[in-house]
Amino acid sequence: MAEFTIHGICGSPYVRAPLLVLEEKGLSWRVDPLPMGGNRTPDYKARLHPFAKIPVLDHGDFRLYETRAILDYIDQLHPEPPLTPADARLRARMNQVLGIVDSYVAPRVSGGVTFPRLIAPRFGIPVDDAAIAAAIPAAHEVIDELARLLGDQPYMAGPALSLADLMLIPHLVLLPDFDEGAAMIAPHANLAAWIARMKARPSMAATDWPVLAERFPVAVAA
Numbered sequence: 391m392a393e394f395t396i397h398g399i400c401g402s403p404y405v406r407a408p409l410l411v412l413e414e415k416g417l418s419w420r421v422d423p424l425p426m427g428g429n430r431t432p433d434y435k436a437r438l439h440p441f442a443k444i445p446v447l448d449h450g451d452f453r454l455y456e457t458r459a460i461l462d463y464i465d466q467l468h469p470e471p472p473l474t475p476a477d478a479r480l481r482a483r484m485n486q487v488l489g490i491v492d493s494y495v496a497p498r499v500s501g502g503v504t505f506p507r508l509i510a511p512r513f514g515i516p517v518d519d520a521a522i523a524a525a526i527p528a529a530h531e532v533i534d535e536l537a538r539l540l541g542d543q544p545y546m547a548g549p550a551l552s553l554a555d556l557m558l559i560p561h562l563v564l565l566p567d568f569d570e571g572a573a574m575i576a577p578h579a580n581l582a583a584w585i586a587r588m589k590a591r592p593s594m595a596a597t598d599w600p601v602l603a604e605r606f607p608v609a610v611a612a
């Protein structure tokens with residue numbers, strides 16, 4: 391039986407982040423898959439997440455929501471390989487990037503551009519080109535700042551992979567695959583190389599949307 395359960399919608403970048411950490415640590419996990427919108431039911435709110443968001447972690451009798459807390463919990467519990475820098479400044483940089491993902495990347499890049507352009511149509515939601523065009527400048531600002539913070543380091547918080555990389559990559563991995571996303575990345579060779587490097591990790595292959603959908607199909611109501 392899997393040690394960790396993540397409740398969530400397969401394909402969500404927030405859900406992928408804890409799965410990446412679990413994979414990088416070599417731990418056993420499963421997804422309790424929800425259908426699109428399954429997080430907004432009264433039952434889900436009452437049982438799992440009072441604010442109707444995903445992901446939620448179950449570990450034995452311990453239940454936890456808020457992705458940063460989940461990532462930190464797994465990293466504390468299973469410290470090898472370490473995903474939090476010991477150095478105070480690198481650790482602060484990691485925490486800064488984690489905050490940027492939650493506050494700016496998720497709403498501006500994923501919510502403003504990637505979801506409406508690439509994901510929404512898969513669920514039959516029509517594409518609103520004007521809304522996407524209006525969202526580009528704010529998303530671009532975030533990408534520019536991430537590239538500046540990355541600089542010439544291999545990872546977001548310095549020389550080693552950290553939680554920051556694993557929380558950020560699910561939000562950026564699809565950008566090179568569509569015109570507006572590729573245009574935002576184009577001025578930043580360092581960020582493009584970081585995306586390619588992260589994408590090549592086995593943990594990314596193990597948590598790809600089609601792989602999750604196949605392994606953890608959503609139950610169809612009778």
Ligand SMILES: N[C@@H](CCC(=O)N[C@@H](CS)C(=O)NCC(=O)O)C(=O)O
Nearest residue numbers: 402403404442443444445456457458
């Ligand atoms: N601060 C929360 C944010 C979680 C979040 O925004 N999750 C999105 C995942 S894509 C979600 O639940 N969206 C569905 C909805 O808002 O109905 C965390 O870190 O877990």
